[in-house]
Amino acid sequence: MNLEAAIKDFHAHAEKVKMYNSAMAVMYFDAATVAPKGGIADRAKRSGFFAAQLFDLITGDKMKELLAALSPHEGRLDPITAGMYRMAKKNYDKHVKVPAAKFRAFRELVTKAQNVWEDARKDDDFAAFAPYLKDIIAASKEMVEYRRIDDAPAYDYLLDDYEEGMTMQIYDEYFGKVRDAIVPLLKGVVESTKKIDKSIVQKPVSIEAQRKIAHYIAGMIGYDHNRGYICESVHPFCNSSSRDDVRITTRYNENDFLSSLFTILHECGHAIYEQSTGDDIAQTMLSRGVSMGIHESQSRFYENVIGRSRGFWEFVTDELKTYLPDAYKDMTAEQFYEAANYAAPSLIRVEADELTYSLHIMIRYEIERMIFTQDIDVMDLPAIWNKKYEEYLGITPPNNRLGVLQDVHWSGGMFGYFPTYSLGSAYAAQFLAYMKRGLDFDGLVKKGEFAAITAWLTDKIHRHGSIYTPHDLVDKIAGEQLNADYYVSYLQEKFGGLYRIGM
Ligand SMILES: [Zn+2]
Secondary structure (H helix, E strand, C coil), rough: CCHHHHHHHHHHHHHHHHHCCCCCCCCHHHCCCCCCCCHHHHHHHHHHHHHHHHHHHCCCHHHHHHHHHHHHHHHHHCCCHHHHHHHHHHHHHHCEEEEEEEHHHHHHHHHHHHHHHHHHHHHCHHHHHHHHHHHHHHHHHHHHHHCCCCCCCCHHHHCCCHCCCCCCHHHHHHHHHHHHHHHCCCCCCCCHCCCCCCCHHHHCHHHHHHHHHHHHHHHHCCHHHHHHHEECCCCCEEEEEEEEEEEEECCCCCHHHHHHHHHHHHHHHHHHHCCCCCCCCCCCCCCCCHHHHHHHHHHHHHHHCCCHHHHHHHHHHHHCCCCCHHHCCCCCCHHHHHCCCCCCCCHHHHCCCCCCCHHHHHHHHHHHHHHHHCCCCCCHHHHHHHHHHHHHHHHCCCCCCCCCCCHHHHHHHCCCCHHHHHHHHHHHHHHHHHHCCCCCHHHHHHCCCCHHHHHHHHHHHHHHCCCCCCCHHHHHHHHHCHHHHHHHHHHHHHHCCCCCCCC
């Protein structure tokens, strides 16, 4: 096959992959929101069928043949084809080198383990989950050996699965800086005489009013309602079947309307990324955001960097009050700003505030690192976990339900996933610093001119989809890689000011 024909063939095959992915995204959204319970078995059969077809497209003989045809020309492909080749090759290698039977056994193990974990968490019974966790760790290590191409540590392979290019060496340096800066900063917050009263934003707001707020906030921040839809689900998420159909979900709590408001801003960050893909790649498999870390940087940018800024509340408070009950009529922008940034040590990651969030992630990273580099007994994990919470957050979980058993990830075999959550916050702060070199960020937010901010993010990040690796994408913006200094300074400045530390 000559190169031109191979490229044409490859694009046609990749389009099929995209079609299956799009159809499956719509099915997933349907299942997670409005689909009737009675149809579960039927839907499982249908999604299993499509998943098998898709698996064949990305790992079958046709893909093998196409990758082999393009391989000798790798350095000379146009950027779009090169990006598609990179993605397809990584996916192919990851799935093909592990024997199918091993892969199936692993899926079965984690399916079972997730059920066991759910009960173990409910019953606060770590011992019931421990043997499964032990097997999952062993299987994860074994699967890495099948696809090993160098002598990098096994955990590096897993880190790379969730964020291309990431290694323990990079994360060690990153979390080292986070630990050195945030642990003392949190201590300062705890000891500060400045207290923030969160209860002033917990007066009831009807669900009906909150739905209107969600619609208003999303549109105002730049989410295109004409190419999107807001729905409700137990766990909020963003669902993209194409650039022109990007849906988000939230959940409402009458006594905590800010929770949904920030969820909307978070999911809008993911959605605006997906809605802003460039014309040149919109119809290709590169149209999705490049990685978990970069995706999360966009959601955190809209949720925290914009949404939890003083300027945002100065802009939004008057308009927001038109949707809120009378109980809120005397609230000032400053009061909203402070309440939105209440920070304190807590046990549960998903409820953590902006300041402490990365400490929760750091603990999980340190433990995963131990699991994969030292020979530790899984039965020791609860004690290790609790000790780290005491050391970094100054609190000890009273039981394993609020400790080592709280997250679903390990029962699903997702080792290496957690650090990407923290990367999102760090990249968001890094992008803010770059943006401020050319834009009056604070001034724009105060005036509600979010379009100029989104235009910057679209130009530097959104429009490129997955053409570049996360490293190359960040490098293209300002000629450097992940740098925790930006994130650390951002938190020190913000929370130091809010809690009057060192003043
Ligand atoms: Zn997210």
